[in-house]
Amino acid sequence: MAGTPTDVANPDRRNFIVLSTMAMAGIGAASAGVALVRTMTPTRDVAGGGTIEVSLDGIAEGSGIVATSGRKKYSVRRRTSAEIEAAVAGDADKLRHQETDAERVQRPEWLVLRLQCPHLGCPPQGTAAGEKRGEFGGFFCPCHNSQFDTSGRIRKGPSPANLPVPKYFFASDEMIVIGKEA
Amino acid sequence: MAGSRSPFKNPLLKGFDERLPVLRAVHHSMTAHAYPKNLNYWWNFGSIAGIMLMVMILTGLFMAMHYKPSVEEDTYGINQAFRSVEHIMRDVKGGMFLRYLHSVGASFFFIAVIFHMFRGMYYGSYKAPREVLWILGCIILILMMGISFLGYSLVWGVMSFAAAEVITQVFTAIPVLGDGILVLLRGGEDVDDALLNRFFALHFLLPFVLAGVVILHILTLQTVGSNNPLGIDLKSKKDTVSFHPYYTFKDIFGLSVFFTIYLAVVAWAPERLAEAINNQPTDYNLPSHIVPEWYLLPFYAILKVFTWDLNLFGLVITGKQLGALAMAGSLGILFLLPWLDTSPVRSGRFRPVFKIFFWGFAVCCVILALVGAQTSGEAFFIPTPFGRLPLGFDGGNGFVWGSTQQWGVLFTGYYFAYFIVILPVLGLFERPKQLPASISEPVLA
Known part of the structure; x- marks a missing residue:
C-alpha cells in the first residue's frame, strides 16, 4: 500500500494523538450512552407520587386495613396489648433477622408494614381481624407458608427477612402518611 | 476475506478471529482496499449518512420505549399517540433532546444523502462499473422517503393526519386496484387506529431493512471501488x-463539522425545519395548506402540478393519475441514469457543457421544492433574506402569469428532460476536455 504511515518522524507524538483522539471519542460515546440510558429511567409521573395518607379513624383494636399506593400494598394494623407484649417478648428469641420491636414501630399500638413477602413478593395475610395469621399470630404468606409474628418478623418458613417497614410518619393522632418521613 | 490469514497478533483477538472471522472482515475493509488518494470533501457524505442512520436507529429505539400508537382520546380530546410524544418531550429525562435529535436528524440524514447523490451525479459515480452501487443508493433514498413519512405520521398531529390522508390517497390513482390498496394500507376506510399501528410497526422495521441495503451498498463499493474527482480508473x-x-480521519473531520451544524440546530432551532401546526393534536380536519417536510417537497411538487386530464386516443388519464405517475417516474428514472448518460467520461470536471446542465438540475430541484411549498394558483416567488422575489403577477380576470403551478410544470419538464433528453444527447455531441493519464500525474496537457 502506498504511503502506509509506518515511517513517521515522531512515533511518540503520533501515539499520543491517536490515544487522546480515541479517549475523546470514548468519552463522547460513553456520555451519549449515559444520556440514552437515562431516558429509560422512571419519569417523575411514575416515580414521583407514592405517598398516601391513611386515616386511622375507625380501625378497631386487633384489626387493620390494607392501603394501596400504585401497585404497592401496605398494612396498617392496630395491635392489642397482648400482641404488643408478645412482640416485645419475641425480642429475646433467636430470630433469623434480628430486630427489636421498638425498632420496627413508631407508636407500639400501630404496626405499619409493606405487604410484600421478602421471599418472592406475595402479599401476606393477617391485616384484618378475620384473616389467617399463622402460628405466631402476626402474618401468614399463602404462597410458601412464611409465618410472621406480631411485629412482622419472620419466624418460620422460607422468607429470609422480616416484612419491611416503609417510611411513614404520624401527621396527627388520626392520620399517617406512608411513603416519606416527616 | 475468507481464506485470508488473521491479521492480528494479540492471541485473544487472533484466536477469536480464527474461529469467527468478523474482525478480519472489518480490518480488511479498513486497510486492504485501495482508495483513490484524491477524494475530496464531497466524498465525506457517504460515511456521514451512515452515521446519521445509526443516530436515527438509536434515538428512535429509545423513543419507541415511551411511544404509544393509539388514537384513543383523553378527556381533553388529545389522542394517546400525541400525548406520549408530549410525555417524551416533557417528562422523559433528556427526552426533548432525544426527540429533536431524531426529528432534526431526519433532515440532516437527507442533507447528507442529497449531497452524496449530487456528488455522484456530478462526478459520474453511477457509470460502469458502479451501476448496482447507484441503484442500491436509489433504493435507499426511496426507503428513506417512506420511513420519514411513516415517522412523521406517528406524532398524530394536524399535519401528521394530513400527510397520512393525502399520501395514502395517492394510491387510489392506480386503476382498478387502487381502492383495495387504500383499504389495505389504512386497515379500514379511514385514517384511524389501524393505520397508526401498522405505521408504527413499519417505521420500526424498515430502518433495519435500510441498514441491510446499506451493507449491500458498501459491499458493492468495496467490490467495484470508489470513484474519484477525476473520474478515471486507478492505474497504479x-x-x-x-x-x-x-479517510477515517478525513471523514472524522467532515463529520465533526457536519455534527457541529446538526447539533446547533438541535439545540437552538429544532423547530426551524418543522411545521409548527403539527404541534397540535389532530382533530381529523385537513388544514387549508398542506405541505410535507422539506426533503419531500420536490416530489410533492411533481405530484401536484398536473391539474389537467390527458386524452390518449380515447384513453383518459386523469390529472391525479398523471401526478402519481410523474412522482413515481421522477424516482424510477433515477434507476436508469447509468444507461441514460451516454458520455464515456465520468467526471463533470472534464465536461464543460454537462456542468451547465448539471447546475441547472440542482437549481431545478430547489425551484421544485419551492413549488411544493407554495400555493398552486398564486404568483410564484423566491424567498430571500430581503423579502420575496416575485416571479409571477396577477394578470386580472383570475389569471396569474407565472403561477406556482406554471413554474412547477416548467421545471418538472426540465427534471425529466435532464434524464431523457439532455444526458443521452449530450454524450454524443459534447467534446470533453483531455483526461489526465492517472491520478498521480494529473497535469499532462
Whole structure:
C-alpha cells in the first residue's frame, strides 16, 4: 500500500494523538450512552407520587386495613396489648433477622408494614381481624407458608427477612402518611 | 476475506478471529482496499449518512420505549399517540433532546444523502462499473422517503393526519386496484387506529431493512471501488491510499463539522425545519395548506402540478393519475441514469457543457421544492433574506402569469428532460476536455 504511515518522524507524538483522539471519542460515546440510558429511567409521573395518607379513624383494636399506593400494598394494623407484649417478648428469641420491636414501630399500638413477602413478593395475610395469621399470630404468606409474628418478623418458613417497614410518619393522632418521613 | 490469514497478533483477538472471522472482515475493509488518494470533501457524505442512520436507529429505539400508537382520546380530546410524544418531550429525562435529535436528524440524514447523490451525479459515480452501487443508493433514498413519512405520521398531529390522508390517497390513482390498496394500507376506510399501528410497526422495521441495503451498498463499493474527482480508473499503487488512517480521519473531520451544524440546530432551532401546526393534536380536519417536510417537497411538487386530464386516443388519464405517475417516474428514472448518460467520461470536471446542465438540475430541484411549498394558483416567488422575489403577477380576470403551478410544470419538464433528453444527447455531441493519464500525474496537457 502506498504511503502506509509506518515511517513517521515522531512515533511518540503520533501515539499520543491517536490515544487522546480515541479517549475523546470514548468519552463522547460513553456520555451519549449515559444520556440514552437515562431516558429509560422512571419519569417523575411514575416515580414521583407514592405517598398516601391513611386515616386511622375507625380501625378497631386487633384489626387493620390494607392501603394501596400504585401497585404497592401496605398494612396498617392496630395491635392489642397482648400482641404488643408478645412482640416485645419475641425480642429475646433467636430470630433469623434480628430486630427489636421498638425498632420496627413508631407508636407500639400501630404496626405499619409493606405487604410484600421478602421471599418472592406475595402479599401476606393477617391485616384484618378475620384473616389467617399463622402460628405466631402476626402474618401468614399463602404462597410458601412464611409465618410472621406480631411485629412482622419472620419466624418460620422460607422468607429470609422480616416484612419491611416503609417510611411513614404520624401527621396527627388520626392520620399517617406512608411513603416519606416527616 | 475468507481464506485470508488473521491479521492480528494479540492471541485473544487472533484466536477469536480464527474461529469467527468478523474482525478480519472489518480490518480488511479498513486497510486492504485501495482508495483513490484524491477524494475530496464531497466524498465525506457517504460515511456521514451512515452515521446519521445509526443516530436515527438509536434515538428512535429509545423513543419507541415511551411511544404509544393509539388514537384513543383523553378527556381533553388529545389522542394517546400525541400525548406520549408530549410525555417524551416533557417528562422523559433528556427526552426533548432525544426527540429533536431524531426529528432534526431526519433532515440532516437527507442533507447528507442529497449531497452524496449530487456528488455522484456530478462526478459520474453511477457509470460502469458502479451501476448496482447507484441503484442500491436509489433504493435507499426511496426507503428513506417512506420511513420519514411513516415517522412523521406517528406524532398524530394536524399535519401528521394530513400527510397520512393525502399520501395514502395517492394510491387510489392506480386503476382498478387502487381502492383495495387504500383499504389495505389504512386497515379500514379511514385514517384511524389501524393505520397508526401498522405505521408504527413499519417505521420500526424498515430502518433495519435500510441498514441491510446499506451493507449491500458498501459491499458493492468495496467490490467495484470508489470513484474519484477525476473520474478515471486507478492505474497504479501510486494512485491509492488505505482507508485507515487517511479517510477515517478525513471523514472524522467532515463529520465533526457536519455534527457541529446538526447539533446547533438541535439545540437552538429544532423547530426551524418543522411545521409548527403539527404541534397540535389532530382533530381529523385537513388544514387549508398542506405541505410535507422539506426533503419531500420536490416530489410533492411533481405530484401536484398536473391539474389537467390527458386524452390518449380515447384513453383518459386523469390529472391525479398523471401526478402519481410523474412522482413515481421522477424516482424510477433515477434507476436508469447509468444507461441514460451516454458520455464515456465520468467526471463533470472534464465536461464543460454537462456542468451547465448539471447546475441547472440542482437549481431545478430547489425551484421544485419551492413549488411544493407554495400555493398552486398564486404568483410564484423566491424567498430571500430581503423579502420575496416575485416571479409571477396577477394578470386580472383570475389569471396569474407565472403561477406556482406554471413554474412547477416548467421545471418538472426540465427534471425529466435532464434524464431523457439532455444526458443521452449530450454524450454524443459534447467534446470533453483531455483526461489526465492517472491520478498521480494529473497535469499532462
